[in-house]
Amino acid sequence: xxxxxxxxxxxxxxxxxxxxxxxxxxxxxxxxxxxxxxxxxxxxxxxxxxxxxxxxxxxxxxxxxxxxxxxxxxxxxxxxxxxxxxxxxxxxxxxxxxxxxxxxxxxxxxxxxxxxxxxxxxxxxxxxxxxxxxxxxxxxxxxxxxxxxxxxxxxxxxxxxxxxxxxxxxxxxxxxxxxxxxxxxxxxxxxxxxxxxxxxxxxxxxxxxxxxxxxxxxxxxxxxxxxxxxxxxxxxxxxxxxxxxxxxxxxxxxxxxxxxxxxxxxxxxxxxxxxxxxxxxxxxxxxxxxxxxxxxxxxxxxxxxxxxxxxxxxxxxxxxxxxxxxxxxxxxxxxxxxxxxxxxxxxxxxxxxxxxxxxxxxxxxxxxxxxxxxxxxxxxxxxxxxxxxxxxxxxxxxxxxxxxxxxxxxxxxxxxxxxxxxxxxxxxxxxxxxxxxxxxxxxxxxxxxxxxxxxxxxxxxxxxxxxxxxxxxxxxx
Amino acid sequence: xxxxxxxxxxxxxxxxxxxxxxxxxxxxxxxxxxxxxxxxxxxxxxxxxxxxxxxxxxxxxxxxxxxxxxxxxxxxxxxxxxxxxxxxxxxxxxx
Numbered sequence: 001x002x003x004x005x006x007x008x009x010x011x012x013x014x015x016x017x018x019x020x021x022x023x024x025x026x027x028x029x030x031x032x033x034x035x036x037x038x039x040x041x042x043x044x045x046x047x048x049x050x051x052x053x054x055x056x057x058x059x060x061x062x063x064x065x066x067x068x069x070x071x072x073x074x075x076x077x078x079x080x081x082x083x084x085x086x087x088x089x090x091x092x093x094x095x096x097x098x099x100x101x102x103x104x105x106x107x108x109x110x111x112x113x114x115x116x117x118x119x120x121x122x123x124x125x126x127x128x129x130x131x132x133x134x135x136x137x138x139x140x141x142x143x144x145x146x147x148x149x150x151x152x153x154x155x156x157x158x159x160x161x162x163x164x165x166x167x168x169x170x171x172x173x174x175x176x177x178x179x180x181x182x183x184x185x186x187x188x189x190x191x192x193x194x195x196x197x198x199x200x201x202x203x204x205x206x207x208x209x210x211x212x213x214x215x216x217x218x219x220x221x222x223x224x225x226x227x228x229x230x231x232x233x234x235x236x237x238x239x240x241x242x243x244x245x246x247x248x249x250x251x252x253x254x255x256x257x258x259x260x261x262x263x264x265x266x267x268x269x270x271x272x273x274x275x276x277x278x279x280x281x282x283x284x285x286x287x288x289x290x291x292x293x294x295x296x297x298x299x300x301x302x303x304x305x306x307x308x309x310x311x312x313x314x315x316x317x318x319x320x321x322x323x324x325x326x327x328x329x330x331x332x333x334x335x336x337x338x339x340x341x342x343x344x345x346x347x348x349x350x351x352x353x354x355x356x357x358x359x360x361x362x363x364x365x366x367x368x369x370x371x372x373x374x375x376x377x378x379x380x381x382x383x384x385x386x387x388x389x390x391x392x393x394x395x396x397x398x399x400x401x402x403x404x405x406x407x408x409x410x411x412x413x414x415x416x417x418x419x420x421x422x423x424x425x426x427x428x429x430x431x432x433x434x435x436x437x438x439x440x441x442x443x444x445x446x447x448x449x450x451x452x453x454x455x456x457x458x459x460x461x462x463x464x465x466x467x468x469x470x471x472x473x474x475x476x477x
Numbered sequence: 478x479x480x481x482x483x484x485x486x487x488x489x490x491x492x493x494x495x496x497x498x499x500x501x502x503x504x505x506x507x508x509x510x511x512x513x514x515x516x517x518x519x520x521x522x523x524x525x526x527x528x529x530x531x532x533x534x535x536x537x538x539x540x541x542x543x544x545x546x547x548x549x550x551x552x553x554x555x556x557x558x559x560x561x562x563x564x565x566x567x568x569x570x571x572x
Contacts, residue, residue, distance in 0.1 A: 017542045024545035033563035034554070038546040042553060054542035075530040082493055084567040097530075131570060141564030269491060274530040282536035 001239070002203040005231050006211075007160035007196055008120075011173050013152045013183040014127065014191040015058045021126050021150035022049030022092065029189050037129075037144035043087030048277050051076075055150040056281060058182040059099045059124055060291045062152060065180055065298055066119050068103030070288050076124075076278040079270045084142050085129035093153075095272040098123035099281065105176070106300065107168040108318070117169050118157030125151050146190075152182070158197065158208060163227040167220050170194060179299055179324045193218045198230045200238065209234075210244040214251055214258060226251035230258050302327055310334060310341035319349050325363045329370045336374035340381040347377055351394050368397050376404035389413050389461050416463050419471075422455075425463075426471045429454045440476050448472065479509045 020027055023040035040047045063070050077095040100122040106114045129144035154173060160166045174192055177183035185192045199211035214230055217223045229251070234244050249258040297305070299321050306317035306327075321327045330348050334341050352373060356363060368376075376397065380390045385408060396407040408414055416422055429451060430437050440447045451472045455463055485505045489496050496504060550563060559566035 019542050019544045019546075024540070024543060026544045026546070032550075034550045034565070035548040035563070036546075037550070037553070039553070050540045051537050052542050053539035056539060080491070084565075084570055096528075132564065133569070136561055136564070136566055138569055139559070139566040140568070140570050141561065142567055143564055269487075271491070276531065278531075279533060279535050279537040280530045 003200045003231075003235050004203050004205070005161055005163075005227075006158050006199045006201060006208060007162075007166045007227060008158040008211075009154075009156045009160065009166060009170060010195045010197070011154040011156075011170060012127075012193050012195075013062075013154060013173070013177045013185075015055050015150040015152055015182055016184050016191075017052055017054045017058070017150055019052060020148035021052050021055050021124065023148055025148065027149050029186075029191075031145055033141075033143040034145060037147060041087070041144055041148040043089070049092060049275075051278065051281065052150065055124055055152075056099070056283070057291060058150075058180075059122060059152055060283065060288060061180045061182055061295065062122055062154070062177065063100035063103065064288070064292050064295060065176060066100075066103035066105050066122075068100045068119060068122065070283055071097055071099055071101065072283055072285075073097065074099040074123075074281045074283075076275045076281075077272045078275045079125075079272055081270060083128070083131075084140060085131045085144070085147065087129070087144065087147065091126060091128060092275055092278070093125035093272075094123035097280075099283075105169070105172050107165065107172050109168070110164065115159075115165065117159045117165075120155045120157050122152050122154045125153055127151050152177075158199075163224045163231075166196060166227055167224050170220065170223060175299055175322060179296065187218050187220075190218060194223060196223060196227055196230075198227055198234070199244065200231060200234045210246050212244065212246065212258075213248045215248055215261065217251060222251060222253055225253070225256065226258060229256065233258065296324065299324075306330075310345070312342060312345055316342075316345050316349065320345060323363075329363055329366070332370035333374040333377070336371060337378045337381060340377050343381060344374065344377045347373060347394075351391065355394075355398050367400065368394065372397055372403050379404050379408060383415060383417065383464060384408065385413055385415050386461065386463075386465060389415070413462060416459055417467070419467070422459075422463055422467060422471055425455055425458050426451075426468065426475055429458065430472070430475050437476060451476075480505045480512070 015021075017027060019025060020038075020041065023038045025038045025041055026036045028036065040049060060070050062068075074094060075097040076092050078090040079093045079095070080090045082089055098121040101120065103119040104116050105119060106116050109115055127146050127149040129142055129147040132141040132143065134141070156169065160169055174185050177192070178185045183191060187193065194217050196214045196217060197211045198214060199209035201207065201209040212230060212234070214226050217226055230249065237244060248261045250261050251258050303314070303317045303321045306312050306320060307314055310317075312320070320330045326348070330345065333348065334344055337344055352366065352368065355361075355368070356366060359367075361367065376390060376393055379385050379393075380387055385393060392411075393404055393407045393413060396402075396411065397404060401407050401410070433451075433454070436447050436450060440451075448469065452465060452468050455468045455472070456465070482501050482505060485501050485508065486496070488508075489501075489504070554560045554563075554565070557565050
């Protein structure tokens with residue numbers, strides 16, 4: 001039988017606020033344990049949560065960017081379960097009336113088409129603390145610094161049909177939340193993680209199969225592998241006459257398997273009810289419009305504009321708009337060399353990106369800024385230097401030797417454009433290699449490369465290759 | 478509406494309450510009378526009424542995103558039976 005995979009994702013994006021969702025504690029990552037846990041975060045009696053205005057603003061930004069409706073009235077609810085890293089015995093979340101619902105996001109499929117993925121809802125909630133199961137004399141250590149950190153849980157429709165689509169969708173959400181400045185997207189630190197609901201059904205079936213939930217997938221690679229394994233497991237199970245049981249499973253990256261999470265099974269009844277400590281959140285249309293007016297140009301629109309305004313391929317435009325910082329860099333640079341937009345794109349995606357990666361530098365701290373890269377590309381474009389020499393100039397700029405013009409001047413890298421001087425060198429090279437010259441004239445034209453190489457050697461690479469080619473041809477043919 | 482003893486045991490487990498068999502039967506009766514009242518409420522026609530999320534007719538006030546709390550770990554941890562390296566220690570929970 002042919003099976004169809006059905007996947008829905010629940011993505012948890014940690015909102016980049018200074019303080020927590022319901023308290024004035026800091027959210028700084030990596031602080032000493034429990035130094036950022038206030039009485040509210042610790043669940044002491046008699047304290048009250050007060051909602052952070054910034055998390056509301058950030059949720060609205062996300063909602064508007066994905067074509068969602070913003071609820072004029074949304075309600076916080078208590079999700080009840082017992083776990084030591086949840087001091088109150090409940091997590092404040094949203095249930096029946098989330099702040100954002102009903103939108104979509106388009107993903108690119110490998111064959112070049114686009115697919116629209118529905119976004120069911122996005123709701124605000126607080127994170128739990130962290131349990132450390134290392135050896136504390138057989139006990140568990142609890143760090144509540146993370147308790148109360150604001151999360152936006154983004155729930156997709158079950159529209160994804162393969163691990164590849166799931167990863168593509170997650171990457172688009174990752175790009176978008178960073179683009180909007182609402183989440184730093186740091187997966188190592190747990191700022192961006194996801195649960196996947198996975199089921200299978202026979203091809204052509206329209207009803208959904210029984211799903212399992214894969215928890216806490218915190219890298220793009222793990223999502224892909226965990227879903228792959230879970231689908232294989234379900235198919236094998238059903239083909240052997242078994243039935244999929246609705247349960248929560250954990251992916252174990254070391255053993256590359258998923259296994260059931262027994263302890264939480266019985267806790268599936270969360271008994272949600274409206275949190276009496278918090279009033280409904282009322283959002284006025286004027287607030288929404290003010291936030292809409294402050295939205296940046298979104299990734300898809302910017303990508304399309306890059307194609308039209310700068311004549312780039314859709315692929316190049318996609319790479320350059322992977323992050324807002326990269327897109328800003330490119331646009332700042334292209335303003336200085338509009339005639340060399342494609343060349344500049346190549347340099348941005350090639351040398352610059354490679355150097356940033358090599359030295360683990362963020363683009364905002366690039367040692368060659370947008371204006372400097374534009375200056376270098378301008379010199380390639382006006383043929384002052386060749387592309388090959390430009391790589392040397394770039395490395396010198398990266399090392400802090402100054403802008404392109406001063407490096408070219410200081411190192412004497414200016415391309416020889418004086419035809420007379422080049423003609424003399426070409427004549428010397430041909431005279432020095434009579435054998436090869438004869439072979440060339442006899443039809444062995446691939447020797448052209450040899451002559452060009454010799455000329456380049458004598459000019460330390462400063463000759464214009466196209467010009468050298470033409471001059472050699474003129475002498476030999 | 479009545480509850481089975483198994484349902485009562487399930488609810489007790491979720492609430493981390495330990496009931497002996499005599500208590501299970503007693504609690505089942507008490508819960509059934511509460512549910513009877515809920516049934517009465519359910520019978521009311523609420524078509525067109527927005528569910529109430531809070532008894533006060535007011536909107537949530539928001540606070541500015543500012544860090545106003547400082548570290549009081551030492552004080553707070555004096556209330557805990559066991560701490561180590563800044564962590565609260567609890568009976569081992571293993572996934």
